[in-house]
Amino acid sequence: QKEVEQNSGPLSVPEGAIASLNCTYSDRVSQSFFWYRQYSGKSPELIMSIYSNGDKEDGRFTAQLNKASQYVSLLIRDSQPSDSATYLCAVKNYGNNRLAFGKGNQVVVIP
């Protein structure tokens, strides 16, 4: 089992709709969870961090964490064409400073 899994294929959403991305992780003691946005040819940009169970909202982004089920999700409300990018889920390993990344999900927002 991979450390961090993002299984969904490319996601196409109409402008103004909600984009939903999911991520599961295997290390039960992981404590820190992150979502990065990466535009083509650019470096990853941190958009959300979450440490506790529940929801965390920042603008149009909401991160949800469920440690019992070992998943973390990202919702993008009122999706805009500028949200078209690859979204990477990352989980910090316990005991070191290493991040484990999922393979990423491409989101395409259709005007």
Place this chain on the structure above:
Amino acid sequence: DTEVTQTPKHLVMGMTNKKSLKCEQHMGHRAMYWYKQKAKKPPELMFVYSYEKLSINESVPSRFSPECPNSSLLNLHLHALQPEDSALYLCASSLRLAGGLPHYEQYFGPGTRLTVT
């Protein structure tokens, strides 16, 4: 300010060349990283420095040699690279203390696009 800077932005080098990539952060972070990223793949960790000491080497070939001169600077020395080493090389930093607690948000620099000919 969450800025990590990297130079150069682009680098083309031959297989016999020696070159260096440079990275700098002024966020007071205590951990710095080198990643390699190929197209349509997630970043692949190469090295981690924690408190200026090498803490993780992900079995990287010796033609890549990291150096951390101080807490703000990170270098990656390149020698005798292969064409398959062509990739985007990313530097990142993390680990700050706030209110006595560690925070692990990791911020990436813009990257160096390396082409080995």
